[in-house]
Amino acid sequence: MxxxxxxxxxxxxxxxxxxxxxxxxxxxxxxxxxxxxxxxIHMKGGDEDTSYARNSTFQRNLMSKSSSKLEEAVRKVVLLCLNQKTLISSSIGVADLGCASGPNAFILLSDIIHAINKICSSDEIELLPELRLSLNDLPGNDFNSIFASLPDFYSTIKPDNGGIGGCFVSCVAGTFYGRLFPRRSLHLVHSSTSLHWLSQVPPELQNSGEHLNKGNTYISKSSAECVREAYLRQFQKDFFSFLRCRADEMVPGGQMVLSFIGRVSPDPAAPEAAQAWEILAQALITMASRGKLEEEKIDAFNAPYYAASAAEVEAVILQEGSFAADCLQEYEVRWDQGFHDDGDQSRVLMTKGQRFGRMARAVAEPMIEWSFGFGEDDMDELFQVYDNLVDDHFAGAGAAAPYFINLHLSLTRKDN
Ligand SMILES: C[S@@+](CC[C@H](N)C(=O)[O-])C[C@H]1O[C@@H](n2cnc3c(N)ncnc32)[C@H](O)[C@@H]1O
Structure with a gap:
């Protein structure tokens, strides 16, 4: 079929x-x-205790690290529209790719509106521009909860609250590795904590008829060279498609602000890239030893995920050729960052493992449910094991807490 x-x-x-x-x-x-x-691949919807909406402070903190770059990109877009005399005569097209559900999507939109207002008032532009704001994610995303939150969002940006000229939000379901928007319709594209998800598990790992990455859920120290190469090839192909599609959809001079999980080490199995998946593999193996799943299912599973290095990202940008990289930065994000300031008093007694596990569960539960057929009880048990392993990991790491690497990129659509 x-x-x-x-x-x-x-x-x-x-x-x-x-x-x-x-x-x-x-x-x-x-x-x-x-x-x-x-x-x-979608985050856990709804607003219950284990949902993404209730467990995405970590990603919110990552997003806030790009806020000055976002403001810079917004300024460039406003100047571009002023120069082309289109600021008021036509609307500014903005897309957030991989928006998920919950508060983060709206925080981003508010930040963009706030930045446009700030720039327009400092440059004494009296008539504010109209905005087309598009939120994109895969079809399995909980778009219903976004729709339900729209009235509240609109009420916070009314002109009498110092809001924008006009603001029209739409949701677009589909993969960002394909075309999502009409040609030359976007001025600003944003994506945070999403581009490390691949479009698929590398086909070499699915179609060979044998389990090439036995006992692992992602690249690990024991993974064969062919596994590492297959993952890199899939990332290169996907990121190329991502850039090519955005090149079609964006106006020349348009700005793109991207951040996603990567690595600094040349080794794709380095802890910053692979540790969280290794812990998941250990937790699944424990569940198999308790008779909750067959080990063969773990051998067959490979995460559609890749933590690229800055050099790998840069090579694809150069090869694709439509964008100039204005900034490419890497920074460390500790697994326990933001735990103390998420304002949730009910969680202060939780261990670091439990809090990190909540975030990991909100991200991975739909994938685990689909791949291993776990119901609620098995899922609870799996994440109890996972949380304990993460606690052990924090204890073993001492002051040097485990961390991810976040890659930040600011790109300009070239005039070609
Ligand atoms: C960790 S969430 C990040 C959500 C949000 N940007 C934030 O910072 O909170 C990653 C999102 O990327 C989405 N995603 C992954 N692959 C995608 C694709 N190919 N096309 C569109 N969205 C995708 C997932 O469904 C998920 O909602």
């Missing part, structure tokens, strides 16, 4: 012009069908 859909969709690509709206619609439907197998 998958194969025939692929053939039909590539035929449509060959035989239709991009302007043919009906065929584009059919094509979108087909590519969604092809994507169904990756629908397990």
């Amino acid at each position: 998958d194969r025939s859909l692929k053939v039909i969709s590539s035929l449509i690509f060959i035989h239709c012009s991009e302007e043919d709206i009906y065929l584009q619609f059919v094509l979108q439907k087909l590519s969604r069908k092809l994507l169904i197998k990756m629908e397990y």
Whole structure:
């Protein structure tokens, strides 16, 4: 079935012009069908205790580290529109890719609106521009909770609250590794803590008929060279597609602000890139030893994830050629960062392992449920094991707490 859909969709690509709206619609439907197998990548929806909405302070902190770069990008966009005399005559197109659900998506939109207001008032621009704000994620995302929060969001940005000229929010379901928006419709693209997710598990690891990465859930010290290479190839292919699609969708001079998990070490199995997955593998192996799943399922599982190095990211940007990199920075983010300031009193007695485990569960639960068929009780047990392992890890690490590397990139769409 998958194969025939692929053939039909590539035929449509060959035989239709991009302007043919009906065929584009059919094509979108087909590519969604092809994507169904990756629908397990989404954060845990709703607003219960284990949801992403209630466990995303970590990602919120990462996002806030890019706020000065975001403000800089907004300034460039406002100046671009002023120079082209389009600031008031047409709207500014903004997209947040991989928005998930919960407060973070709206915090970002508010930050952008605030930055535009600030720049317009400091430059004495009286008529404020109109904004098209698009929130994107995969179809399995909890868009319903975003829709439900929209009225509150709109009420906070009314003109009498010092808000923008007009602001129109839409949600776009689909993969950011494909086209999502019309040509040259976006001025500013943002994505935070999302681009380390690949479009798929590298096909070499799924289709070879044997388990090439036995006992691991991601690249680890024991992974063969062919596993490391397969992951790198998948990242290169995906990031190239991401840039090529955005190049089509953005206006020349448009700005892109991206941040995602990466690494500083040349070794893809370095702790900053692989430790959290190794702990998940250990927790799954413990569950297998308790008879809760077959080990074979762990051998068959590989995370669709890649923590790239700055050099790997830069090489793809150069190869693709549509963007100039204004800034590429790496910084360390401790696993326990922000625990003390998330304002949730009910969690002050929790261990670091439990708090990190909450965040990891909100991110990984849909994927684990789909891959291992765990129900609520098994999931609770798995994450109790996981939390204890993370606590052991903190205890062993002493003052040098485990950390991720966050890569930050500011890019300008070139005039080509
Ligand atoms: C950790 S969340 C980050 C959410 C939000 N940006 C934040 O900072 O809180 C990563 C999001 O990326 C989304 N994602 C992963 N792969 C994607 C893809 N190919 N296309 C669109 N969204 C994707 C996931 O569904 C998830 O909601």
